[in-house]
Amino acid sequence: xxxxxxxxxxxxxxxxxxxxxxxxxxxxxxxxxxxxxxxxxxxxxxxxxxxxxxxxxxxxxxxxxxxxxxxxxxxxxxxxxxxxxxxxxxxxxxxxxxxxxxxxxxxxxxxxxxxxxxxxxxxxxxxxxxxxxxxxxxxxxxxxxxxxxxxxxxxxxxxxxxxxxxxxxxxxxxxxxxxxxxxxxxxxxxxxxxxxxxxxxxxxxxxxxxxxxxxxxxxxxxxxxxxxxxxxxxxxxxxxxxxxxxxxxxxxxxxxxxxxxxxxxxxxxxxxxxxxxxxxxxxxxxxxxxxxxxxxxxxxxxxxxxxxxxxxxxxxxxxxxxxxxxxxxxxxxxxxxxxxxxxxxxxxxxxxxxxxxxxxx
Amino acid sequence: xxxxxxxxxxxxxxxxxxxxxxxxxxxxxxxxxxxxxxxxxxxxxxxxxxxxxxxxxxxxxxxxxxxxxxxxxxxxxxxxxxxxxxxxxxxxxxxxxxxxxxxxxxxxxxxxxxxxxxxxxxxxxxxxxxxxxxxxxxxxxxxxxxxxxxxxxxxxxxxxxxxxxxxxxxxxxxxxxxxxxxxxxxxxxxxxxxxxxxxxxxxxxxxxxxxxxxxxxxxxxxxxxxxxxxxxxxxxxxxxxxxxxxxxxxxxxxxxxxxxxxxxxxxxxxxxxxxxxxxxx
Numbered sequence: 001x002x003x004x005x006x007x008x009x010x011x012x013x014x015x016x017x018x019x020x021x022x023x024x025x026x027x028x029x030x031x032x033x034x035x036x037x038x039x040x041x042x043x044x045x046x047x048x049x050x051x052x053x054x055x056x057x058x059x060x061x062x063x064x065x066x067x068x069x070x071x072x073x074x075x076x077x078x079x080x081x082x083x084x085x086x087x088x089x090x091x092x093x094x095x096x097x098x099x100x101x102x103x104x105x106x107x108x109x110x111x112x113x114x115x116x117x118x119x120x121x122x123x124x125x126x127x128x129x130x131x132x133x134x135x136x137x138x139x140x141x142x143x144x145x146x147x148x149x150x151x152x153x154x155x156x157x158x159x160x161x162x163x164x165x166x167x168x169x170x171x172x173x174x175x176x177x178x179x180x181x182x183x184x185x186x187x188x189x190x191x192x193x194x195x196x197x198x199x200x201x202x203x204x205x206x207x208x209x210x211x212x213x214x215x216x217x218x219x220x221x222x223x224x225x226x227x228x229x230x231x232x233x234x235x236x237x238x239x240x241x242x243x244x245x246x247x248x249x250x251x252x253x254x255x256x257x258x259x260x261x262x263x264x265x266x267x268x269x270x271x272x273x274x275x276x277x278x279x280x281x282x283x284x285x286x287x288x289x290x291x292x293x294x295x296x297x298x299x300x301x302x303x304x305x306x307x308x309x310x311x312x313x314x315x316x317x318x319x320x321x322x323x324x325x326x327x328x329x330x331x332x333x334x335x336x337x338x339x340x341x342x343x344x345x346x347x348x349x350x351x352x353x354x355x356x357x358x359x360x361x
Numbered sequence: 362x363x364x365x366x367x368x369x370x371x372x373x374x375x376x377x378x379x380x381x382x383x384x385x386x387x388x389x390x391x392x393x394x395x396x397x398x399x400x401x402x403x404x405x406x407x408x409x410x411x412x413x414x415x416x417x418x419x420x421x422x423x424x425x426x427x428x429x430x431x432x433x434x435x436x437x438x439x440x441x442x443x444x445x446x447x448x449x450x451x452x453x454x455x456x457x458x459x460x461x462x463x464x465x466x467x468x469x470x471x472x473x474x475x476x477x478x479x480x481x482x483x484x485x486x487x488x489x490x491x492x493x494x495x496x497x498x499x500x501x502x503x504x505x506x507x508x509x510x511x512x513x514x515x516x517x518x519x520x521x522x523x524x525x526x527x528x529x530x531x532x533x534x535x536x537x538x539x540x541x542x543x544x545x546x547x548x549x550x551x552x553x554x555x556x557x558x559x560x561x562x563x564x565x566x567x568x569x570x571x572x573x574x575x576x577x578x579x580x581x582x583x584x585x586x587x588x589x590x591x592x593x594x595x596x597x598x599x600x601x602x603x604x605x606x607x608x609x610x611x612x613x614x615x616x617x618x619x620x621x622x623x624x625x626x627x628x629x630x631x632x633x634x635x636x637x638x639x640x641x642x
Contacts, residue, residue, distance in 0.1 A: 120536070124491045127490075130492065132495045137456070139486035139488025156605055157484065160484075163379075166484060166604055166605075169599060169602060170599055171600055302634075337615075339613075340613065341613075343613065343614065344627065345615070347620075351620060355624050355628075358624060
C-alpha cells in the first residue's frame with residue numbers, strides 16, 4: 001500500500017506539480033448518483049476522507065447524473081482527491097464494469113439522496129455491487145471507522161430500531177457500505193485542498209421515468225389516503241407533539257396541531273385533552289389508552305414535544321423509549337420537569353407561536 | 362407462476378435485551394419467530410397466487426430450528442417449503458446467505474418471482490433483496506407494498522430485465538418513496554421484490570392447516586453441498602463485533618432566558634440532532 005501524500009500536501013498548501021494522484025486501483029470511493037451534491041453527500045465525502053487518511057488511500061468521487069465542475073470543486077473542498085464525472089444513471093452491470101478494473105478498497109453509497117426518486121438507488125446498487133464483486137457489505141451504516149490494528153473498515157450498524165449500534169467489521173474487499181448520512185458529522189469545507197476533476201466520458205442511460213402517485217398515502221391528519229401506506233400515527237411518527245390542559249383552549253391546541261404539521265409530526269394528547277374534546281381516542285397517550293400505549297411500541301418517536309403537560313406515570317411509561325423529550329410548561333415543580341431532557345418554563349401557547357413562526361420563516 | 366418467498370427466522374425484537382455489560386445482546390429469554398416483514402411478503406405471495414394461480418414455495422436458510430419457520434409458512438398457506446440447513450450455514454453472513462438462497466432458487470427452477478421482506482427484525486439492513494438479485498442477475502424493486510397484481514405485458518419502465526424462462530409478463534406494484542408518497546412500478550419477470558408492511562395484515566394460520574403442516578413431503582431439507590456450494594462460497598464477509606450504545610441521557614436540563622432566546626437554543630439542539638425537517642432547516 002503506497003503512502004497517500006495528498007493530505008500532507010494539502011496541509012502544506014502546495015500541490016506537487018505534475019504529481020497528481022496516480023494510483024490506478026484501490027482507494028476509497030464515494031458514489032453520488034443523483035447528480036447533485038447535497039449536504040449529506042458532502043458529509044459522506046468527509047467520512048471517506050477520514051477513512052482514507054487512516055488507510056493511506058485516496059478519496060475518489062464518482063458523480064453520475066447531470067454533474068457539473070462546480071460541484072466537483074465543492075467535493076474537493078469537502079475532502080475528495082479525484083472527481084470522476086459521468087452522465088445518466090448506471091445500472092448494476094455498468095457499475096460493476098466501472099469498478100472491477102479499479103479494484104476499490106472501500107465504496108460508500110448514501111442511504112438517501114436529495115432527489116426523491118433516487119432514494120432507492122444507493123440501497124439497490126450498493127448491495128448488488130458488493131455481491132457482484134464478492135465483497136463485504138453493511139447495507140445500513142450509521143458511522144464508519146478503521147480498526148487501527150487490522151486496518152479494516154468497521155461499520156456501525158443500527159440494531160433494535162436504533163436503540164444500539166453493532167460493530168460490523170467488513171472483511172472482504174471491496175468493503176461496501178450504504179451510509180445513513182444524516183447521522184454523520186458536519187462536512188469539511190477546506191478551500192486549500194486540491195484535486196483533479198476528470199470526465200470519464202461514460203454516458204449511461206437516463207433514469208427511467210418515475211410514475212409518482214401524489215394522491216397516494218396520508219398526511220398528518222390521514223386525509224386522502226387510498227394506496228394502503230401506513231398513515232402517520234402515534235405508532236409510527238418520528239416526531240410527536242402532545243398537548244395537555246396547559247394549552248388552555250381549543251385554539252391553543254389547534255396551534256399545537258399546526259406546529260405538529262410544520263414539524264411533520266403526529267398529534268397526541270393526555271386524558272385531560274381527551275376530556276376537553278381536543279383529541280380523539282386513538283390520539284391518547286398514556287396507560288389509560290392501553291392501545292395507544294401498545295401501539296406506541298411499534299416505533300419509538302425520536303422527538304416527543306410535550307406542551308402544557310404536567311406528566312404522570314402513565315405518560316412517562318408511554319414515552320420511556322422516546323429519543324428526546326422536550327417539555328414546555330410554566331411550573332418548575334411539575335413531575336415532567338425531572339423526566340424531560342429539556343425543559344422550557346413558559347406558556348406553551350406562546351412557545352408554539354414562536355416556534356411556528358421560526359419554522360415558517 | 363411459481364413464487365418463492367424467502368423467510369427468515371429471527372429473534373422477536375421485543376424479547377431481545379442488551380446485556381448488563383452493555384456490549385452484546387442478552388438472548389437468554391429471546392424467542393425465535395418468523396421475521397415480521399417476511400410474513401408480509403408471504404401474505405403478498407398468497408394474494409398473488411389467489412389472483413394469478415400458481416404455487417408458493419417458502420425458502421429458508423438456517424439451522425435446524427429454522428424448520429419451524431418453514432412449517433409456519435406452510436400453515437399460513439404456502440404449498441411447500443425448502444430448508445437449506447447445516448452446521449456450515451449456522452454462522453453464514455449476508456453474502457453466503459444470498460448465494461445459498463440463489464442456489465436454492467436455482468434448485469426450485471423455473472421460478473417467476475422471488476419475494477423477501479424488506480428488512481429483518483433486530484439487526485436487519487435490507488441488503489438481501491439487491492444481493493439476491495445480483496446473484497441471480499434479475500431486476501429488483503425495494504420498498505414495495507404487498508398488493509401486487511399480475512400483468513401480461515412487460516413494461517419497459519425498469520428495463521434491463523433478463524427473461525429467463527418467464528411466461529407471465531410482469532408484476533405491477535406500488536413502491537413507497539417517502540411516507541405518504543408512492544411510485545407505480547412494473548417489473549418484468551423473473552424479478553426479486555422486497556416487501557414492506559402495508560395495510561393488509563398477514564393472515565393467521567387456520568388450525569387445520571397448522572395440524573397438516575407437519576404432514577410428510579411438504580418440507581424438504583437440503584444441505585449447502587447438495588446445492589453445490591463450496592466452503593469458499595460460504596466464507597463470512599463480515600465479522601460482527603460488540604455493541605455501541607448511545608451515551609446515558611441527562612434528564613431535567615432547563616433552558617432559561619426569554620422565550621425567543623430559549624426557542625433559538627432549542628432550535629440549535631434539534632438541528633444538531635437533525636430533528637427539524639430539511640425544508641425548514
